[in-house]
Amino acid sequence: MAAVGEALEADRLLVGYAGRPVCGEVSFRMMPGEVLAVVGFNGAGKSTVARTVAGRQEPLAGELRVLGLPVMPDSAGFRRQVAVLFDEDVFFPSLTIREHLLLVARGHSLGSPEEAVDAELGFFGLEDKAGVVPDVVSSGQRRRLLLAAAFIRPSSLLILDEPEQRLDPVMREGLAERIRQRADAGTAVVLVTHDPRLLVQAATACLVIDEVVEQVDTERGAQFIAGS
Amino acid sequence: MRVPESARRSSGSSSSDGPSQLLTREIVDFTRSASRQYHRAHTSARDVFVDVYSNALALGVVLMIAVSFVLTLRDELAGRSLGDTDLVAARWQVVPADVVWLVLTCLALVGIMSLARRLGPVTVTRAEGAWWLPLPIGRGRMVLPAFRRRLMASGGIAFLAYVPFSVLTSPDRSPTVHASSALVFGVGAVLAVAGAAILQLRPSASPTPRTWIVLGLVPVALLPFLTATAWPLVLVLITAAVLLAQVIPRVGDVPGVELQRGGAVSGHAAASIFFVDTNELRRALTSPPRHSASRRGRRYYARPTHSAVAALVRADVVAFLRLQPLPIAALTWWGICLGLALLTPALPVVVVLGVVLVAGCSVSAGTGTVARRIAVVAELDTLLPISPFLVRCSRILMPALAMVLWMGALVAVLVGLGAGPASLVLLGVIAGPGMGAGAVRAATRPPTDWSTPPVETPFGPVPQGQAASLLSGTDITVVAMIPILLALYLGAVHPWLLIAQVIASAVAVLVQASAR
Numbered sequence: 001m002a003a004v005g006e007a008l009e010a011d012r013l014l015v016g017y018a019g020r021p022v023c024g025e026v027s028f029r030m031m032p033g034e035v036l037a038v039v040g041f042n043g044a045g046k047s048t049v050a051r052t053v054a055g056r057q058e059p060l061a062g063e064l065r066v067l068g069l070p071v072m073p074d075s076a077g078f079r080r081q082v083a084v085l086f087d088e089d090v091f092f093p094s095l096t097i098r099e100h101l102l103l104v105a106r107g108h109s110l111g112s113p114e115e116a117v118d119a120e121l122g123f124f125g126l127e128d129k130a131g132v133v134p135d136v137v138s139s140g141q142r143r144r145l146l147l148a149a150a151f152i153r154p155s156s157l158l159i160l161d162e163p164e165q166r167l168d169p170v171m172r173e174g175l176a177e178r179i180r181q182r183a184d185a186g187t188a189v190v191l192v193t194h195d196p197r198l199l200v201q202a203a204t205a206c207l208v209i210d211e212v213v214e215q216v217d218t219e220r221g222a223q224f225i226a227g228s
Numbered sequence: 229m230r231v232p233e234s235a236r237r238s239s240g241s242s243s244s245d246g247p248s249q250l251l252t253r254e255i256v257d258f259t260r261s262a263s264r265q266y267h268r269a270h271t272s273a274r275d276v277f278v279d280v281y282s283n284a285l286a287l288g289v290v291l292m293i294a295v296s297f298v299l300t301l302r303d304e305l306a307g308r309s310l311g312d313t314d315l316v317a318a319r320w321q322v323v324p325a326d327v328v329w330l331v332l333t334c335l336a337l338v339g340i341m342s343l344a345r346r347l348g349p350v351t352v353t354r355a356e357g358a359w360w361l362p363l364p365i366g367r368g369r370m371v372l373p374a375f376r377r378r379l380m381a382s383g384g385i386a387f388l389a390y391v392p393f394s395v396l397t398s399p400d401r402s403p404t405v406h407a408s409s410a411l412v413f414g415v416g417a418v419l420a421v422a423g424a425a426i427l428q429l430r431p432s433a434s435p436t437p438r439t440w441i442v443l444g445l446v447p448v449a450l451l452p453f454l455t456a457t458a459w460p461l462v463l464v465l466i467t468a469a470v471l472l473a474q475v476i477p478r479v480g481d482v483p484g485v486e487l488q489r490g491g492a493v494s495g496h497a498a499a500s501i502f503f504v505d506t507n508e509l510r511r512a513l514t515s516p517p518r519h520s521a522s523r524r525g526r527r528y529y530a531r532p533t534h535s536a537v538a539a540l541v542r543a544d545v546v547a548f549l550r551l552q553p554l555p556i557a558a559l560t561w562w563g564i565c566l567g568l569a570l571l572t573p574a575l576p577v578v579v580v581l582g583v584v585l586v587a588g589c590s591v592s593a594g595t596g597t598v599a600r601r602i603a604v605v606a607e608l609d610t611l612l613p614i615s616p617f618l619v620r621c622s623r624i625l626m627p628a629l630a631m632v633l634w635m636g637a638l639v640a641v642l643v644g645l646g647a648g649p650a651s652l653v654l655l656g657v658i659a660g661p662g663m664g665a666g667a668v669r670a671a672t673r674p675p676t677d678w679s680t681p682p683v684e685t686p687f688g689p690v691p692q693g694q695a696a697s698l699l700s701g702t703d704i705t706v707v708a709m710i711p712i713l714l715a716l717y718l719g720a721v722h723p724w725l726l727i728a729q730v731i732a733s734a735v736a737v738l739v740q741a742s743a744r
Contacts, residue, residue, distance in 0.1 A: 073484060076364040076365065079361075079362055079363065080364035084362065088358055090359075091355055091358075091359075092262075092355040092359065094263040094266035094267060095262050095263065095266070099258075099262045100359065102258070103255060103259060103360075104359070104363070106251070106254065106255060106258065107255050107360075107363030107365055108363065108364065109251065149359075
């Protein structure tokens with residue numbers, strides 16, 4: 001049973017597809033404000049762990065609790081608390097970048113959605129692309145839009161699956177800073193990454209998914225990525 | 229980089245009190261109005277006029293052809309009587325026509341329910357799934373408008389489709405009764421779709437709810453035949469109102485994964501129709517491949533082989549055994565052919581043979597499932613150290629065997645009912661390999677070249693070569709079936725028919741095995 005105040009608890013969690021686990025049992029606990037980096041080789045099961053925590057797929061076994069409650073992806077409460085970013089380039093073909101962000105801001109009842117959108121557009125360098133549809137911007141700019149959508153909304157748990165993909169080095173620096181500040185405000189962040197620099201800058205702990213799943217400090221996690 | 233203040237303020241807690249239908253409506257309206265504005269800005273009045281004009285023209289041509297065909301067939305049926313030439317002997321008149329029409333109506337309703345279940349019917353598009361579903365607001369208003377449109381569309385299409393069926397099967401009825409029957413069937417189709425929506429609420433539940441819904445559709449199928457009074461219409465309308473009153477408030481409870489699954493299938497199917505790609509449409513509407521491999525044929529596959537060709541044949545046999553879906557459509561078509569054949573003298577023999585031809589083409593296309601999947605990765609075949617001719621022959625083997633069984637069984641039963649001598653069965657069996665070759669040809673036909681300018685037709689612009697591409701596969705299946713159909717029509721097997729059947733099947737197999 002998760003103690004009150006834990007943002008996320010996985011106890012002997014087994015994840016996989018069609019009844020077949022993709023990695024060993026995963027156990028960890030996260031408090032609000034912590035950033036847990038999840039690292040491993042390609043195909044090790046990092047994204048499957050993230051998808052399971054986000055409620056995108058059922059765990060094969062074990063216990064998983066978000067804010068002390070079971071994962072219920074279809075409940076409004078769960079969706080209000082948990083923000084996710086996966087590698088899914090899907091957009092409304094006729095909504096502009098600004099309108100996509102406004103949709104998220106309004107859907108989460110932000111007090112001043114227009115201001116929040118302007119701020120995110122500024123942070124992610126999308127002001128001059130605000131009035132165009134996502135299909136006509138670069139792949140990296142679409143990635144920025146997805147990040148802006150994940151950060152514009154409030155959340156108690158933020159799950160980022162390789163957020164550094166397709167970002168330039170300057171934006172990666174900004175992303176690390178942004179993750180830290182979100183964590184400082186009390187959000188727990190699960191960060192699946194292949195970027196040792198981002199890991200060291202943003203994470204407070206690291207989960208290595210290899211033959212044995214183990215929790216290590218961020219330095220060892222960065223060494224693992226560099227070694228892999 | 230400066231972190232946005234508003235986002236920092238809102239971290240960790242939500243300013244929303246909870247899910248609000250009003251907010252959902254605002255989000256849906258916002259998305260729709262923004263999309264409308266975008267489309268208006270990017271669509272000229274000329275484009276709209278051309279679309280409306282060409283679609284109306286195509287619809288008009290299709291309707292005129294359909295009405296003309298139905299009226300001609302009705303007159304032909306009205307002139308027929310007992311004693312006319314029939315496919316099977318009159319003494320086998322064991323199934324009353326009304327029973328067959330009832331069974332067909334029931335099968336149509338179950339088919340509508342199954343298709344609706346595959347397509348959703350409560351769905352979101354990919355973009356809606358990515359941007360609407362994660363929002364902490366009620367989903368009812370997100371999915372309801374599309375669901376309502378699907379209910380209306382299925383009711384309308386079912387109404388239009390039932391009118392010719394009613395005219396042909398009950399020519400003595402008045403136009404008002406035809407309209408009333410079609411209306412009852414249309415509402416029945418709405419019930420079938422609503423039933424499919426109920427199944428979505430618990431997608432992984434036991435098959436029991438599905439069985440109950442199918443059983444519930446049986447009495448509904450009876451109602452279109454009882455329209456001499458108004459009560460069937462009143463009854464089906466009340467049932468629909470009660471069922472929809474239960475379903476509509478709960479559409480927001482359909483799990484997000486299920487909403488996205490239905491949306492993906494619907495999108496895939498719609499794109500296939502848009503590109504007139506029947507192979508892709510079949511891929512969209514059949515279940516996705518199982519993740520866990522079937523163990524069927526494991527021992528056979530494990531046995532040692534002495535040549536590469538034998539290994540390939542073995543692999544194709546095992547792939548067929550493991551991936552081919554249950555032959556439900558094949559058995560249904562088999563039953564329909566027999567039912568119609570027994571309806572002496574309800575239908576002219578040419579019509580019954582036409583149905584056998586359609587059934588043969590449909591079942592043949594169904595046996596190409598494995599070939600269709602393999603066709604997606606055509607490069608794999610080129611890696612094998614075997615001649616392409618032998619690879620293609622190996623691909624034909626199992627569909628051919630399946631068609632030999634289907635055609636042989638059908639003709640055997642027809643012969644048993646007095647359609648002709650036992651040697652007809654031989655023709656049916658020989659037709660099988662040709663039909664199997666047609667299945668593989670249809671499954672592996674090259675995609676249409678969309679870079680060439682389209683050809684204007686009464687049905688609108690069609691890309692060059694599309695008709696030829698669409699008929700690829702069906703062409704040789706039809707060729708392989710002509711001798712046996714002719715023999716069934718004549719009720720005799722002449723030596724020249726046997727020779728023609730052997731040549732037709734051999735040509736079909738050679739055409740496919742030599743194709744590039």
